Amino acid sequence: MPDLTPDEFRRQGGAVLDWVARYRERLPALPVRPEVEPGSVRAGFGPLPEQPRPVEELLAELDRLVVPAGTNWQHPGFFGYFPANASLPSLLGDLLCGGLGAQGMLWSTSPACTEIEQALTDRLAAALGLDPGLTHGGGGGGVLQDTASSAALVVLLAALHRTSGGAWREDGVDGTERVYVTAETHSSLAKAVRVAGLGGRALRTVDTVPGTLAMSPSALAAALDADAAVGLRPVLVCATVGTTGTGAVDPVPEIAPLAAAHGAWLHVDAAWAGVAALCPEHRHLLDGVERADSFCTNAHKWLLTAFDASLLWVRDAVALPAALSITPEYLRDPASESGRVVDYRDWQVPLGRRFRALKLWAVLHAFGLEGLRSHIRDHVALAAELAARIEAAPGLALAAPPSLALVCLRADTGDPDADDEATRGLVDRVNSSGAALVTHTTVGGRHVLRVAIGSVATTRADVEALAALLGV
Incomplete structure (x- = not known):
């Protein structure tokens, strides 16, 4: 037909x-939901x-x-999880991607698909203030994965390959591998450990600094030393900048030398918060990333780009393809064998890949870097105002310090059991209204309501309407 x-x-x-x-x-x-x-x-x-x-x-x-x-994720009253910014310009970019119908598995199958992605990730690295060593011109390079979960898996595979001296590709795992996270680290790391065949025993949950939800460098050092002393092999340390639960930031500058001392790969997961570094006043969030082996942040959360588009940069552009490359005869061609091009099929688990860079390019054309900065700054300011109102409200308390555009709160009557019940009731009240949607987490065993401001359409009026539902 x-x-x-x-x-x-x-x-x-x-x-x-x-x-x-x-x-x-x-x-x-x-209704939102x-x-x-x-x-x-x-x-x-x-x-x-x-x-x-x-x-x-x-x-x-x-x-x-x-x-x-x-569930209307683009609704102005969507404050749950983290934002999923499907701006209309990014939809036009998606249409262009589908219209071209390119399959960018090899450089030769779409030179434009590959090289625009290289150029775009290099330019964005500079805009975020990342170390040039993470760019294609500096020995590393950027790639658009579908999600931060896929990014976590591929860097774990690269880490396994590197820390085994290349033996992992043929011999697989030997049961001595260990990966270090906290209880606040995204569950995608635990899943990556299992998908890679390491088993749950390979995952080490490191304590946080007392009174915070950030990884404790002293606890990490103790765990690394203890494992190495009994012949276990530290493979990867994951530091998070902006945890899903509360937006906590692990101390990357202190974690980096500890990982390096044991030859472990340091991955920084900044899936939500990393894009805030486009604003110079938030660039301190990425302190220490210049010593990381990989860094990930999602354009499809807070950067106005429709799902899926996760930015991953690696410092070693050899380790990743060395871990993942399998080349049957039908994928061989002169360009690949010349060593002059990047074949992104070797930077991801699937063989095929879409021209994802087009929708991010469309967003940058439509809004410009300054427009993206304004988008982030507006939400950070609205979150600060909401946090101030909660602090001043009787019967409510902040459950963690505000983090960028994330505010966590709970009921505060002095009775923990009653507080948890009241907080659950508050979540139900907001969500049953149909006008807004929030999600929850736990902090120190206490039930907590999360407000993640970030929808494309959210305005001050929408945050004020949520505040009214919260009673502040």
Whole structure:
């Protein structure tokens, strides 16, 4: 069956773009999270069409089945988890990506896909104030992964390869490998350890500094020394800049020399907070990253870029492909064998890859670096104002110091059990309103409400409406 003609594509594409625009226009009037019963969407999904149907019928089905049952992540009242900034310019970039239909597994399969990604990651490294050693011109390089979870897995594989002297590729793991995190480290590290075949016993949970949720350098040093003394092999230390729970920042400058002393790979996970370094006043968050082996931050959280687009930089552009490269005859070509090009297939787990850089490039064209800085600064300022109101409110308390645009709070009556129950009730009250959505965590065993400000559409009025729901 023939594809759409260009004229029919223009007509149908116009209808789709109009649908997206109308959906975004009506978002504020929709509940952030729907009230649906499990299985109801699946039950409403009709039979597959035997014959072609008009695009208008597909859009009508979205209105009937998808919108009423979707959690509206782009809603201005979305304060849960971390933001998922699918700005409209990034959607246009995604359309361009799909329109080109490039498969960028090798440099030769799409030179533009590879080299624009190289150029873009190098320029963004400079804009974030990263060490030039993490760029393609400095011996390392950047790559767009799908998520920070994938970034964690591939750097762990590179670390296994490097710390084993290359033996890991053929011999696999031997049970002596150890990976160091805290209880606040993202669960993707624990998953990476298991996917890599190390087993849960390989994961070492390091204590935090008393009174904080940041990794304790002294506890890390003790764990590294103790493991090395009995013949275990420190493979990777993960330091977090902006933990998911409370936005805590591990002391990377103090952690880096400890990891290096044991030959362990230091990975800095700044999936949410790292992009804040575009603003000079927040660049101190990346202190110590100049000594890290890898650094990750997500464009698809707070940088106005639609999911998925996770920026990963590595210092050693040899270790990563050495760990992951497998080259059957059908993937050999003169450009790859010349050593003059990067084949990004060797920087990730999948073989195939999309032209993700296009949507990030589209965002930069639409907003410019200054527009992105303004986006971040506005949310940080709104979070500071909300935190001040909570501090002044009777019966509420901050559960952790505000971190950029993340505010954590709890009920405070003096009775821990009553406080936890009241905090749960507060979460339920906000979420059942339909006007906003928040999530929770625990700090020191206490139930905590999280407010993550960052949606593309969120304004001061939306934060004030949330404050009213919180009673401040």
